[in-house]
Amino acid sequence: VLAFGEVSKGAQRWLNLGFVRFQPSELIKLAVPLMVARFIGNRPLPPSFRNLVIALVMIFVPTILIAKQPDLGTSILIAASGIFVLFLSGISWRIILAACLLLGAFVPILWFFLMHDYQRTRVMTLFNPESDPLGAGYHIIQSKIAIGSGGLHGKGWLHGTQSQLEFVPERHTDFIFAVIAEEWGLLGVLFLLGVYLFIIGRGLLLASRSQTAFGRMMAGSIVLSFFVYVFVNIGMVSGIL
Structure with a gap:
């Protein structure tokens, strides 16, 4: 998408193959939870700290790439689908609470430094x-x-x-x-x-x-x-x- 993607409404999200035009990010919505579930499911549960870190990398690499298209809404939903897998893997509630606190601390950074003006306008609207x-x-x-x-x-x-x-x-x-x-x-x-x-x-x-x-x-x-x-x-x- 970065190299050959088609720009539409200010975002480079689409691939045009001639006979079909689609958003690869739609496939990622299923690919990310499938990939994370396969990785976590093949290892002892609840997952170790090392496996959690690897799983988070698997989630946030495609999330960040999609956010840069820019497509913040889809990237957030993709991240959520992967994180749901981690919640269902039996991780400690302490880890979940810590993650929620980190997420809350990240919101101001997202708002002031990462979101585009039109995205902030849409939220306020x-x-x-x-x-x-x-x-x-x-x-x-x-x-x-x-x-x-x-x-x-x-x-x-x-x-x-x-x-x-x-x-x-x-x-x-x-x-x-x-x-x-x-x-x-x-x-x-x-x-x-x-x-x-x-x-x-x-x-x-x-x-x-x-x-x-x-x-x-x-x-x-x-x-x-x-x-x-x-x-x-x-x-x-x-x-x-």
């Missing part, structure tokens, strides 16, 4: 989209209007005014949730959330029944990552986060 209703806050404001206008039963399939008249841009991305809420209403949203909860619950059950450490860590990390994706995406689109 999440808290107050009305501060820039025609600029950075436009997407979220239109999304909230679409969600609220759906009411209980929705406006019907392909009858959403905000979505079909393209007031909600990028409908094929996370904002598809706003389209569903407008067209199918609260009942449709509750059904969708029920499906998500069923998938997550079923995944955690299968992970707990796994006969191998690798299977437990791999399945558990994928399910927890899926939960984070759903929670963050819906929260951002609806203005809750």
Whole structure:
């Protein structure tokens, strides 16, 4: 990607092979937890300090490379998927607490020195989209209007005014949730959330029944990552986060 990546919307994230255009970082979302789970699962549990350090290197090398594209959101989610594997490996709660404290100390460094201006603007817009209703806050404001206008039963399939008249841009991305809420209403949203909860619950059950450490860590990390994706995406689109 660094050498041959295609620049789109200010970020070099895509590979264009002629017949297909894709983001390699999407493959990394599965590759990182798979790689870490295989490494940790083939060694005594809980992992030793040395193995923890090696696992962290395996997690943060691709994370840093993806963050430099820049794609901070994807890099954070990839790091989380790998860290979930470590949590499920049985490490001490003291280590987890220390890691959380280090993460908290790292946040100011991330904010002031590593994040781009547009990334800081996006974060601030999440808290107050009305501060820039025609600029950075436009997407979220239109999304909230679409969600609220759906009411209980929705406006019907392909009858959403905000979505079909393209007031909600990028409908094929996370904002598809706003389209569903407008067209199918609260009942449709509750059904969708029920499906998500069923998938997550079923995944955690299968992970707990796994006969191998690798299977437990791999399945558990994928399910927890899926939960984070759903929670963050819906929260951002609806203005809750």
